[in-house]
Amino acid sequence: MIIKLNGYGYSSNSYLLVGKKTILVDPGANHLILEELKKNGIKNIDFIINTHCHFDHSSADHLIEEEFNCPTIIEDKEVKHLKSGDKVTVSSLFGANLIPPEEIIPLSEIEEELKNYGLEILRTPGHTYGSISIIYEDGLITGDTLFAYGVGRWDLPTGSLIDLRKSISLLENVANERNINKIYPGHGEIGDKMAFNYAKLFL
Ligand SMILES: [Zn+2]
Numbered sequence: 001m002i003i004k005l006n007g008y009g010y011s012s013n014s015y016l017l018v019g020k021k022t023i024l025v026d027p028g029a030n031h032l033i034l035e036e037l038k039k040n041g042i043k044n045i046d047f048i049i050n051t052h053c054h055f056d057h058s059s060a061d062h063l064i065e066e067e068f069n070c071p072t073i074i075e076d077k078e079v080k081h082l083k084s085g086d087k088v089t090v091s092s093l094f095g096a097n098l099i100p101p102e103e104i105i106p107l108s109e110i111e112e113e114l115k116n117y118g119l120e121i122l123r124t125p126g127h128t129y130g131s132i133s134i135i136y137e138d139g140l141i142t143g144d145t146l147f148a149y150g151v152g153r154w155d156l157p158t159g160s161l162i163d164l165r166k167s168i169s170l171l172e173n174v175a176n177e178r179n180i181n182k183i184y185p186g187h188g189e190i191g192d193k194m195a196f197n198y199a200k201l202f203l
Contacts, residue, residue, distance in 0.1 A: 002139050002184060005036040010094065012057040012144075012186045017136050021046040021117045024070075025134065025141055026186060027060035029094070034067060045070045048101070051143025051186060052131040053078040054156075055091040061101040071103040073114075075123065075130035077158075079106050088128065088157045107132065124171060126164025127152035133171060139182040146171055146183060148191025149198045165203050172196045 005014040011028030014036070024045050027033050037045075045068040050058045053074060061072045061082075074082055081088040085098030111121055120135040127144045131152075134141040144152030145167055154161045174180065175193060183191035 002136060002141075003040060004184065004190060005033065005040070007056075007187065008032045010056050011060070012054075013184070013188075015141055015184055016040065016042065017119065019118050023047045023049060023117070023119070024064060025049045026051055026057040026143070027064045029056045029059045031060065031063055033060050034063060044068060048072040049134070050074040050078070050082065051133070051141070051145075052128045053081040053089045054128065054144065055085075055089050055094050055096065055098050057143070057186060058082055058089065059091070059096070059098050062099045065101040065103065071105050072101040073105045073107055073110055075132050076106040076108050078128065078130035079104055090156055122170065122174065124167035126154055126160055126162075126167045128156065129158040129160070129163070131167070133167075135174065135178065135180070138180060139184050140171060140175060140180050141184045142171065142186065144186040146191075146195055146199055147185040147187060148183060148189045148195050151199045151202045152186070161203070168196065168199050168203060
């Protein structure tokens, strides 16, 4: 089951993947995520996954870690940025410092294990160079790569329009092959395959 937790303010959406393990994708940027989890009766989280290192997705990692004592998984190239809160995290756009979580696991070290919990990771660079998307059950969690009605920015540090185009077409192929019709984006509403038509208007 995928449960969407709305982001407040500039916080990203958060998604709870509930199955063999309980995994929180992108805790967002403030303590309200803790209230949302409480509302949903969540008493345990096994892992945090960040779709990328941006501040609005990752700066509440440490709050979740404190509460649930769980590690944070992020694509290998993004690890150093999350640890340092450097310009790639765009924390300065939000006028804040990023407090990193203490335990960070590079994705490559745990990717096989994640398959056992029903997650398949797709590398979808373009918004940042280590952006990932996740296939889970009937859905595709796309971070800031693909939204219901558009695509993420490619002009921020490590972004690339060429990579973003390739990533969108990878996602479209996967969605078609697997008959996936639910897009769970990093911001805004849940979308469907129409998202790919909208995406092409921007690329
Ligand atoms: Zn982002």
